[in-house]
Amino acid sequence: MSDPSEALASAKAAADRIVNVKRLNACLTPIKELRKSLAAQASTAHPSGVLYGMPVAVKDNICTLEFTTSCGSKILEGYRSPYDATAAAxxxxxxxxxxxxxxCDEFGMGSSTEHSAYGRTLHPFDKTRVPGGSSGGSAALVAAGAVPAALGSETGGSVRQPASLCGVVGIKPTYGRVSRYGLVAFGSSLDQIGVLGRSVHDAARVLSVISGRDPKDSTCEDRDSLRLPNVPESLQGFVIGVPKEYFPQDLDAAVRRACDRAIRLLRELGAAVRExxxxxTAYAVATYYIIAxxxxxxxxxxxxGARYGPRFNGSEDVRALYRTTRGDGFGPEVRRRVLVGTYVLSSGYYDAYYRKAQQMRALIAQDFRNVFDRGVDLLFTPTTPxxxxxxxxxxxxxxxxYLSDIFTVTANIAGLPAISVPIGRIKGLPIGGQLIGQAFLEDEMLEAAYALERAVPAAEEA
Amino acid sequence: MAGAWETVIGLETHVQLRTVSKMFCGCSAAFGAPPNTNVCPVCLGLPGALPVPNEHALQLAVRAALGLGCTVHPRSVFARKNYFYPDLPKGYQISQFEQPLATAGSLSYLSPDRGIATATIQRLHVEEDAGKSLHDRFPKQTAIDLNRCGVPLIEIVTGPDFRSPHEARTYLLTLKQVLEYAAISDCDMEKGSLRVDANVSVRRVGETMLGTKTEVKNINSFAYVEKALTVERDRQIAVLEGGGTLAPQTMLYDSKTNGVRPQRSKEESHDYRYFPDPDLPPLVLTEQFIAEQQTLLPELPAKKRERFVEKYALSVTDAAVLTADRNVADYYEAVVHAGADAKTAANWVMTEVLADAKDHADGLRVAAGALANLIGLVRGGTLSHQAAKRVFAEVAERGGEPRNVAEALGLVQVADTGVLSGWVSDVLGAHTSEVMRYKQGETKLLQFFVGQVMKASRGKADPKLAQRVLEEKLAP
Structure with a gap:
């Protein structure tokens, strides 16, 4: 596509599809504003670009010039960023x-998109259920077919978990692969922008575009953007590890069945699978809920409330302004985490919690290195319990x-790339399988994901 | 028992680094711009913005550390210091805590009481400045100016090494000299580019344990350093001698009343919840980077002073005057290198040059080469010392080559015996009685004749030559 009329048509069709799934409450942008902006963007989009005319929805915690960036929070209601996040640019x-x-869940804090000041997002297949979170809006829009791909963000699984629950692909790249500039920070050492896509290919080509060095982010690696691998004929030569800690005795039987089927398919594709x-692993959630x-x-x-965003009543002095703005502006989950975080950093508790958690973080990362050093290329696990x-x-x-992120937090703690691919249905509801790769070896991870996606009957009951 | 108290002072000095841009963004770090004009998403702490360290600031910080004899750590860590304040837009200041840039340095200074004393530099770390809260701009409202937000700072912390307010002040002036020499900071307390907080305690002489300390803040001029510390020291002694006890608190100095008052408890005692800043990887400096900063460090005042004493045979006092300012020291050396005698050049620089520089903001107005020439003219007998001072002032004011200026002003001494003989004959002819007395043995009148010749020549005669011609003519 490189014809402006096609881009305009694509923009209009995307807007129509987003209107059609309005009931999901997945998109926060008012539809009139969205239509107008999409048309304007289509008319000025770069025709030579590799994603020319492709509509990509963006999680509300990633700054864009076009729309407000509220992070699902009342405290940033109506906030318009004066700059674009590097990924958006x-x-x-x-x-x-x-x-x-x-x-999304407010500031990315949540696993169900229920913790949004703008109402919950519905699961596209069952309105009584959650789409997962915190990037639930992005996952629901992709799953409903409104957009081929959407940006999400992860701190502990906020892309992969909703991808698993909505039956789409979700990629969390290596920490430092994508610039965080303009991603509103939650847990800076864990945060990464990720992509949700209809397919591995859709997600991967968006990831490729947003990846690469950025002088505005000191934690972004000085590397070229990710090169997309070819779809492999087989997985001959791949060694895939299956970590036993991710398959506990009490794992949901249907999830286990779906995973077993996926593992069998990986074997059939030629991969060597070993436990x-x-x-x-057992300490990962606790570690995460200290550091984040x-x-x-x-x-x-x-x-x-001093410089931007709404101020809430009772701002007679600056302390009162802080109290009421933060007390009324943040939802209960955000307040809970701010309190926990303040506590674990307090003098007298820092060593017992924060320092200990950092030590555990190093051990968890070392676990992965040990496995990869012994010839394992990738790990396969369930994405969600x-x-x-x-x-x-x-x-x-x-x-x-918090425990719904039990299989995803480790990749954030260790900074590793991971992807969730749909591997089947359980009573009609999608479930994902996860591949965890080695740092900056997304290409290998994507090759395996391509092969698994092609082989697995994702629409069938496990 | 009066006089039995010992004062113990340690200083924490914040110094703004002389960079073009801020510590973590590209905004101008210049002082005095209209409020909130040198700002961007990064220094405003807007959602999603991230810091990127300014390499020039790191260079200057490392140079400062090396200049103060610190160990510069190849790996240091930026940490967040968390507290709420309206002029701190992120709700935290990026600083360094557990692993600072540099530790274990020292700075020698001339104590007014103890001779050469050495202050230990416990640590030197890099951080960003906060904005300014302006309480007097609008009635009952506080205005915030975030231009200063993110300006690079170093904090230099000494041990409890000073034994008097005067010592503390002397150290501070010595520190300022070093930082100015190395072009690390402007060190202008009035503009806030150097700020100092002091930890003050007192104890009985002979006691080895430290007394309860208070922190004195809001000392905003060099002139107040000694006053503020003296006031606090005296307050502490008065409390203790009255049988009271001291609270470890923060005292604010008020220069208008020359008094201190405790900071309201609401304003102090933060738990800063320091932790490593996850937005910034550990600061890793290569050996090469550190070595390079060492080579870029100029000769510092103490070294220069020693060298001047040795090389130019100057007194320690003269060397100290000449090396107090790097420009003056360089100027002095340039005058010597242009051929002037070291001692004479020192006298000229310490008197005429510094006096002129003091009165004129445009600095050293007579080029070093010109001053050397001027000194040469005096030495060669072309100009009297008095005439040379006039030439100096003229050159400073209007420029020009000293010899040409001297000629234009008609100040060149006449060393032509023919011309001199004329003046001598005139003088002797006009003072016949004095000539008689001289010839009768009153030889001290010779100076009178010399003076008369000088007068007749309107100062142009070379006095030594005039004396010789007079002696010849008056010879029996």
Missing amino acids: KLKAAGALIAGKTN VSLPH PAEASSNLARYD TPAFKAGEKLNDPVAM
Whole structure:
């Protein structure tokens, strides 16, 4: 596609499809504004770009000039960034169209997209269920066929978990592969922008565009953008490890069946599959829920009502302004994590929590290196312990909610690339399988994902 | 028991680095721009913005550390210092905490009481400045100017090494000299590019344990350093002698009343919740980078002073005056290298040159080569010292080559015996009685005749030559 009329047609069709799934509450951008912007973007998009005319929705915690960036929070209601996130700028430079901002758990804190100040997003196949989160809006829009791909962000699985629950592909690249500039920070040492796509290819080509060095982000690696691999004929020569800690006794039987089928298919494709052990896995969620809130408590300190965003009543002095703005502006999950994070960094507790968690983080990362050093190329695990759960089911039980990220947080803790690929249905609900790769070897991970995607009957019951 | 107290002071000095741009973004670090004009998403702390360290700031910080004899660590860590304040837009300041850039340095200074004393530099770390809260701009409202936000700073922390407010001040002036020499900072307290907080305590002489310390803040001029510390020291002694006890608190100095008051408890005692900044990888400096900064460090004042004493045979005092300012020291050496005698050049620089520089903001107005020539003219007898001073002032004011200026002003001494003989004959003819007395043995009148010749020549006669011609003519 390189004809402006085709880009305009693509823009209009995307807007129509997004209107059609309005009931999901996946897109936060008002439809009139979205139509107008898409048309304007289509008329000025770069025709030579590799994504020319492709509509890509963007999670609401990634800054764009076109639309507001509220992060699913009241505290940033109506906030318009004066700059584009590097990922958004790269999308536009490649000719893609920013197809609105997608709903998410507030500041990315949540696993169900129920913690949004703008209402929950519905699962596209069952409105009583959640699409996962925090990038639930992006996952739902892709799953509903409104856009071929969408940007999400991950701190502990916020792309892969909703991808698994919605039956789409979700990629979290290596930490440092994609610039975080313009991604509103939650847990800076864990955050990465990821991509949700209809297929491995759709997700991968968007990832390729947004990846690569960025002088504005000191944690972004000085590397060229990711080169897309070819779809392999077989997986001959691949060694895929299956970590036993990810298949506990009490794992959901249907999830286990789906995984077993996927593992059998990987074998049939020529991969050598062997059981491996990542002994510190049990500590991953606890480690995550110290480090992420600690960083969040500091990252979210800037939302004080003094410079931007709404101010809430009772701002007679500056302390009162902080109290009411932060008390009323943040939702309960954000307040919980800010409190936890403030606590674990406090003098007298830092050593017991934050420092210990950093030590555990190093051990978890070392687990992965040990396995990879012994000739394993990739790991295969379930992405989530269950398919999409009911709305409200875990809302009052934060720990149960946190455990839905149990298989995904480790890749964030270790900074590794990982992808969730649909591997079947459980009573009609999608479930994903996860491949975890070695740092900056996304190409190998994508090759295996291509082969698995092609082989697995994802629409069939496991 | 009066006089039995010992004062113990340690200083924490914040110095703005002389960079074009800020510590973590490309905004101008210039002082005095209209409020909130030197800002961008990074220094405003807008959602999603990220810091990228300014290499020039790191170079200057490393140079400062090396200049203060610190160990520069090849790996240091940026940390977040968390607190809420309206002029701190991110809700934290990027600083360094557990692993600072440099530690274990020292700075020698001339103590007014103890001779050469050495202050230990416990640590030197890099951080970003906060913005400014302006409380007097709008009635009952606070205005925020974020231009200063993100300007690079180093913090230099000494041990509890000073034994008097005067010592603390002397150290600070010595530190300022070093930092100015190496072009690391402007060190202008009035503009806030050098700020100092002091930890003050007192103890009985002979006691080895430190007393309860207070932190004195808001000392915003060099002139107030000694006053503020003296006031606090005296307050502490008065409390203790009155049988009271001291609270470890922050005291704010008020220069208008020359007093201190405790900071409201609401304003202090933060738990800063320091932790490594996840937006910035550890700062890794190569050996080569550090070595390069060492080579870019100029000769520092103490070294230069020693060298001047040795090389130019100057007194320590003269060398100290000449090396107090790097430009003056360089100027002095240029005058010597242009051929002037070292001692004479030193006298000229310390008197005429510094006096002229003090009165004129445009600095050293007479080129070093010109001053050397001028000194040469005096030495060669072409100009009297008095005339040379006039020539100097003229050259400073209007420029020009000293010899030409001297000629234009008619100040060149006449060394032509023919012309001199004329003046001598005139003088002797006009003072016959004095000639008589001279010839009768009153030889001290010779100076009178010389003076008369000088007068007749309107200062142009070479006095030595005039004396010789007079002696010849008056000879029996």
